[in-house]
Amino acid sequence: xxxxxxxxxxxIIAFVIILGLGGLSRAGRLADLGLHYPTSAIGTTKSYxxxxxxxxxxxxxxxxxxxxxxxRNKEVALTVLKKYTRNDDREVLEDxxxxxxxKYLALPIPTIEGIRTILTELSSTVPAxxxxxxxxxxxxxxxxxxxxSGFVKRxxxxxxxxxx
Numbered sequence: 001x002x003x004x005x006x007x008x009x010x011x012i013i014a015f016v017i018i019l020g021l022g023g024l025s026r027a028g029r030l031a032d033l034g035l036h037y038p039t040s041a042i043g044t045t046k047s048y049x050x051x052x053x054x055x056x057x058x059x060x061x062x063x064x065x066x067x068x069x070x071x072r073n074k075e076v077a078l079t080v081l082k083k084y085t086r087n088d089d090r091e092v093l094e095d096x097x098x099x100x101x102x103k104y105l106a107l108p109i110p111t112i113e114g115i116r117t118i119l120t121e122l123s124s125t126v127p128a129x130x131x132x133x134x135x136x137x138x139x140x141x142x143x144x145x146x147x148x149s150g151f152v153k154r155x156x157x158x159x160x161x162x163x164x
Contacts, residue, residue: 042108046139049139057145060146063108064146067104068156070101074101106152107146109138115134115138116134
């Protein structure tokens with residue numbers, strides 16, 4: 001049996017679609033609960049980051065641009081969601097798109113509060129998580145460089161000019 005590869009957003013979208021198709025309404029959204037939670041977390045190891053900083057930065061630039069395109073080109077995004085969730089229900093796809101698009105930040109970086117939420121969840125099964133410092137799990141170096149370069153600002157400013 002071939003292994004299927006899933007990305008977390010696909011699993012979340014598929015779950016939302018299954019709920020929608022079954023006629024069930026969602027019990028709630030993380031944002032509605034007031035919880036901070038990483039929604040577009042991508043990780044690597046410190047050693048990989050140190051050895052491949054340029055590659056990681058290039059990936060982040062492409063990821064930021066992809067988020068921008070996802071938010072800006074709704075019809076294309078819906079086509080992609082339809083393909084990877086294998087769902088034709090426009091209402092469910094629209095709802096999924098709205099939920100996902102609203103969660104992606106222009107500069108997708110994890111918050112300390114979001115990491116703290118995960119550590120709190122883990123603490124019941126991983127005792128060391130209870131006293132772990134959230135700062136030790138994240139490096140903002142590349143994000144700060146990208147932000148300082150003005151890349152994100154220019155990307156979203158150009159959007160306004162293109163639409164006029």
